[in-house]
Amino acid sequence: MTTTTPFNTRPLARAVALAGAPLMLMAAATATAQDNSELQELRVRVQQLEEKLAGAVSTAPELQEDNTYLLRDGDGIKIGDTTISFGGFIKADAIFGSGGNGSLNSYSIGLPRTFAKAAANGSSDWKTGFSARESRISIGTKTEDVVGHNLTTYIEMDFNQDLNDGFSETGNEIVSNSYSPRLRQAYASWNGWDFGQTYTTFTDLAAMPEILNQGKQAAFIYVTQPMLRYNMAAPGGKLMMALENPEDGYYGNSYDDQSYPDLTARYQIRGNYGFYSVAGVLRNIEDDAADETKVAGAVSLSARIPTIGRDDLRLQYSYGALGRYMGLLTYPDVDLGALAAGEVEPLKTYGATAAYRHFWSPAWRSSLVLSHTEIVDDLEFSPKGTLSYFDSSTSVHANLLWSAHKNLTLGLEYAYWDFGEIATTGSEQYEQVMASAKLSF
Template sequence: MRVHPLTKAVALAGLPLIALTSVPVAAQDADSEVDALRQRVEQLESRLSGAVSEAPEATADNPYILKEGDGLKIGDTTISFGGFIKADMVYGSGGDGTLNSYSVGLPRNFAKSAASTDDWKVGFTARESRFSFGTSTDDVGGHRLQTYLEMDFNTAQDSPGNEVVSNSYNPRLRQAYGRWNGWEFGQTYTTFTDLAALPEILNQGKMAAFIYVTQPMIRYNMQAPGGKFMVALENPEDGYGTNSYDDQSYPDLTARYEIRGNYGFYSVAGMLRNLEDDASDDEKLAGAVSLSARIPTIGRDDVRFQYSYGALGRYMGLFTYPDVDLADQAGGEVDPLTTYGATAAYRHFWTPQWRSSLVGSYTEVVDDTAVQGAGSLLSYFDASTSVHANLLWSPHQNLTLGLEYSYWNFAYAGSDDNDQYQQVMASAKMMF
């Protein structure tokens, strides 16, 4: 059929009118789509606002804090649960296969194995496994109230349990604290340490010099230029080995200022301690400082540092050295023991799933330790070095398999003697 010229002309003339009339319809469709999208976003925000996505201060810096994930809301409070199962195989020199206990895994106990001539021994354990609970309640006095509870089974060697039949051990408290309006009350990592600088090793915390302590405290957090400032009163304590004197009259005062940005994490911390001895009726005020950093390098790689100096005592190396000179204490005088320690680590990602960390750590007693023997300052060493190298594979964020080698060197007080300890550790960590 041929189109009549008049019909064609009318149609062409009507096209602009048709286009004009279609614009409002298209606009209406677009508005409805935007409204629908807005409603979906609002619904999503409403769901997220009621979920506990993290425990107080939960970041990737501390993998032991509650994982991200939605929780169960009951009334005005959202409850979440997390943790991990960690299975370890430890093969150690000097007859140390690491018994299924906590105390044998301390650096000062590695020194005893280093001095031994026994063969290498192997041990298996799952006692580092942890579980945790977190809560979040909105509008408690105009602020959000968050709580966090964490436990594991890594109790002392003399705790109930055995390796002969059951390998059953009691849970122990690791962290239990709450946060409200900038305040924190309860037990958590000391303000004197920086978890962002903590190297990633399988035998976590067991380095010669790293600051790694959890204890009860009252802490206040405030915003500061480039980051935040924290100040706390923390539980005081002194002692050595199995001796805990518990005769302190004043809390430890700690403070830390941290800067976090695209160029890395930087922190400076200070501590004041009043060390006392009731038996000698003597006391001394002592202090310590710590500097730390985590600096990004190439890709996802980073380098981590920590340097500490002063009356570090129990705060450094999992209580490697006493808080005071033991010989002077036996003579009726409190003499804070001055030590220093440095840790450096480089973490390299071979692929998004494969990574390695190389960690070196060194600590030494600054005070004179020439006298050795009964009643001396230390019974075995006054300097230690540790080196860790590992290979970790994480096919999923909830699963990490790894193999790690560590080497320790212990220098003895008052001599040129040195002893070495070595350890191979295989680990599987499954988070939930």
């Protein structure tokens, strides 16, 4: 007879349970710790989100019942579909000029012809002038989806009225030093078109040297005027063509109202190797008294070439009937002597500017600028054919600028001018030291 002994599983289960208990406890502890860790992480995320929301609410503008669409949009304020932005700068200048040139606050930054007058007056005195008139205020707008395109506008004013304005209109230095705003730019852009007043298409501001007395070098093209311009894409850059305001006179002594606008064009290339452009202008110069009309033109080449680090070289060369376009009307558009004799003779000139900008550090930089211009044609009634006693001018600028912030620039600049006398080998010299503080907003 076979005897069967039953297998008792309880001792085995107890043994297995006892052996596995530490592992189970460890697993449970691990799961609990993981749950606690995830919970803590979730709490941190919620707290960070609450802080972000609180910050967003505190910095957002409050909605008003009468202006429910007031919202911030980038650097501007959005009202309905239009974003409005404000800008400009305060520029305070101290000018020390040779030849007894105190730079009256009626036009403190001066013109090459006023420098030439100071150079020739025989005075060895240095005079001082202060001004804040180059300060500017600007307003820009952008409206989205205007017939499928963005519509942008820009208007800019400063306080540099013309030196020839009446004394009562330009203010004075006796008590108030008050001056009226002056329109610099006012234009709108839409679907490749520019309408209004801005810098002439005949110049490339990318090549403009960085000097404190901006635009006041001998030969640079620097004009703002009303125009109708079209911009189109071209290989490597863009092509711009414009009809611009015609003018062949000066300070109210216009020869005549012109029959046709100035035609300007510029082909611009911008890439990793710099900025390059070629520009041209075609002008109609006429005089009803002489019953004569002449078509004249000019060309300009410019470049801004990166060199070492952040340094760059800026170049511009211009030739032709440049007249008022170059050097802030250093020369007239026609031979004034020939005009008085009943003939219209466009005055050919040329100008060249070279500037090197060097960064000593991210905050410190300097520019060295050499600029020269000269009359090419022989003046028939010298020196009455031009606006002053000289037929060539040369300027040299050297400065040191400090910008601890993009909105703050302090600088000191030295300028030297040489004016070559007509029909002689002599020349007159002018010097200027300028200290400037520019604070943008």
